[in-house]
Amino acid sequence: MERISSETISHGKNIRRLREILGVKQETIALGLNISQQAMSKLEQRDQIEDDVLEKISKILHITVDAIKNFNEEATVTFVANTFNESSYIGYNPTINPIDKVIELYERLLKVEQEKYVQLEKYIFKNN
Numbered sequence: 001m002e003r004i005s006s007e008t009i010s011h012g013k014n015i016r017r018l019r020e021i022l023g024v025k026q027e028t029i030a031l032g033l034n035i036s037q038q039a040m041s042k043l044e045q046r047d048q049i050e051d052d053v054l055e056k057i058s059k060i061l062h063i064t065v066d067a068i069k070n071f072n073e074e075a076t077v078t079f080v081a082n083t084f085n086e087s088s089y090i091g092y093n094p095t096i097n098p099i100d101k102v103i104e105l106y107e108r109l110l111k112v113e114q115e116k117y118v119q120l121e122k123y124i125f126k127n128n
Contacts, residue, residue, distance in 0.1 A: 011049040014071040032060040
């Protein structure tokens with residue numbers, strides 16, 4: 001895979017795209033950073049973001065800082081297309097229990113909601 005030069009990387013755009021892919025709202029990250037949603041929007045418009053801020057965002061999104069710095073949508077799509085082409089599915093017969101998947105999804109959603117609640121509590125107590 002070809003690495004993109006640092007001049008063409010936009011940390012803000014990468015954060016926005018990764019956030020969208022992961023289904024995370026700006027407000028969630030803003031709350032975790034203790035900034036307004038408007039400030040988060042401006043942050044996503046910046047090309048370069050300080051490493052300490054990237055570290056905080058990576059923890060909120062549960063991804064690595066490298067994923068933010070080196071995200072390349074075209075490379076990601078190419079990787080997925082090459083990895084999971086049609087021939088990969090020949091003889092592939094997964095045994096997936098839908099109930100387990102629903103439970104797994106519910107547990108992940110519950111964890112995210114609990115994290116939001118904790119962040120909201122911190123925000124409320126800080127502003128009182």
